[in-house]
Amino acid sequence: MRSDLLKISLVLILLFLISLISFLFFKGVNIIIYSLIIFLVLVLAIYLLGYDRRKEKDSKDVILIILIVNLAYYLFTYITGYFSGFYKPIYSHTFSNILKNVIGNLVFILTIEILRKTLVKKIKYIDKNFKFFILIILILSFCEYCLNYSLSSLSDNKRILQSIFNFIPLLSENILLTYVIYRFDITCSLIYRVMMDFTKYIVPIIPNFGDYINTVIAVIYPFILLLIINSNFQSMQRKVNNYRLDVKYNKISKIGTYILFVFLFILVLLVSGVGRYFILSIGSESMTPKINMGDVVLIDKGINKNKIKVGDVIAFKYEGNIIVHRVVSLSMKNNNKIYKTKGDNNKDFDAWVITNDDLVGKAELRFRYIGWPTIVLNQWIIRK
Amino acid sequence: MKKNERHNNRKFILLLILILLLSIISISIEYVKVSNTLDKNNDYSTIDSKTNSWDIEFTSSSFNCIGQAKVNNLKTSSSQITFNVTLNAPKDTITIYSKIENLGKIDATLDSFIKGTPKFKSTDFSLEQEEKLNNAVSYNVTYADGSKIKLGDILKANESKIIKIVISLKENVSVNSIYIENLNVIMLYKQI
DSSP states (O other), X not given: OHHHHHHHHXXXXXXXXXXXXXXXXXXXXXXXXXXXXXXXXXXXXXXXXXXXXXXXTTHHHHHHHHHHHHHHHHHHHHHHHHHHOEEOOSSOOXXXXXXXXXXXXXXXXXXXXXXXXXXXXXXXXXXXXXHHHHHHHHHHHHHHHHHHOOGGGOOSHHHHHHHHHHHHHHHHHHHHHHHHHXXXXXXXXXXXXXXXXXXXXXXSOEEOOHHHHHHHHHHHHHHHHHHHHXXXXXXXXXXXXXXXXXXXXXXXXXXHHHHHHHHHHHHHHHHHTOSSEEEEEOOSSTTTTTSOTTOEEEEXXXXXXXXXXXXXXXXXXXXXXXXXXXXEEEEEETTEEEEEEEOTTOSSOOSSEEOTTXXXXXXXXEEXXXXXXXXXXXXXXXXX | OOHHHHHHHHHHHHHHHHHHHHHHHHHHHHHSEEBTSOOTTOOSOOOOTTOOSOOEXXXXXXXXXXXXXXXXXXXXXXXXXXXXXXXXXXXXXXXXXXXXXXOSSSOEEEEEEEXXXXXXXXXXSXXXXXXXXXXXXXXXXXXXXXXXXXXXXXXXXXXEEEEEEEEEEOSOOSSSOEEEEEEEEEEXXXXX
């Protein structure tokens, strides 16, 4: 058992080193060459650890769940996309380009999933060491990350940050894939990947919910699918082994999950600004002490613009920036409502006037300090 | 199913929920809009949140002003350049050079080219007066060598092109200065 763990460690270290070398020294590594190098690691892994041929029961049920949930996902996103809009994928849809895009990725996915299966199944049947599963998830995510990023491509803070945030959806997907291979079979992970990763090469339009919601969906969807699969697996196990449900735990966990999803839903709505309200971090001290730098204000976009009066704190656009200042006078010109504004902490009135077209909304609530992480991140990006 | 395996499963789900919570909160922190700074979410080209193999963007910009012309708030995001200009006297000219680079691994072709229209807007003028002022402004976008930008132009992986934007005041106008904000050039590419 100990020697098996050593062999698994060796394969993981080798994979990590290959990914790291690609990340450090190669800009734009070719997917086929990268897959071939990982294929050599796979050959070594099978030679050292063997290939597990055991058939897991319930795999067919899980494949069905993945198919249904993925189809429901596409149905839901395409219907919602009708309201939010679509974008044209950059990938060309000529037959030769579809083949070129699909084949390169298929080779990579097959190699990486067989390698995942070899490692995961070995650990499952010898030790079930949780730390090794975490290592597999991290290293395989990094391996995939290095296919898309290199050190030279991270030329500024914005790109570094973007690459870090693009790692999170990868991690989320790898947790799901490792889980389905651990519990079930490689077919489950392959079907998931083919359905989710190849759509963009084939379909002419993809729903566009904006950068933020697109990223949130890419993170949250594998988790939801995992929870659905796990819940089905648990109920199947209960039926087979005839053990009683821990009612108290089950109730607490259900309530906890509902609360979590409601919280996340509200957070995503407020950050994306899809609904009537959105939140805005304050990046200056012009409204101190009423609103300090690092505070977050809740902006009501749906307010009746005719009801805004002198003394209200409003958010408006000026030269592409959003500014939160107080209305100090109102007037009418050419049938346009003209707002004169001022920051509470500024000596002078603002040097501009704004109209209803510039108005974003009215500040309704203030939350102290919670905007600081965003301010720090922004300053870090801008300083570069 | 053994009792300890059920216990492990609970731990696993709890860990997952914690990771999910942290992930969404950290992504949200990055995407919350900030007052008084750049509206950084106004980006046109996030195509796929998981891959960087497609990466075309304006990477650097410089400008040159003739006469009393001024340019400010020159911003480049992935596929667009935005800027504000002030023109004061006839022949005031601003020339902006911006480099568009294909940093990804896929050869691309220009799919959409949008050149904004200079629009002088003021509450002090009638629509006719505004139109007259707008017509006095000349606005051209070409490649640096003067050649025309056409749909279908090719930008191969690891190649770059310089875009030249020239904006000038053609004739005398009745105001001290013309301020035009949010002029933009958008170039969207797709795979060849």
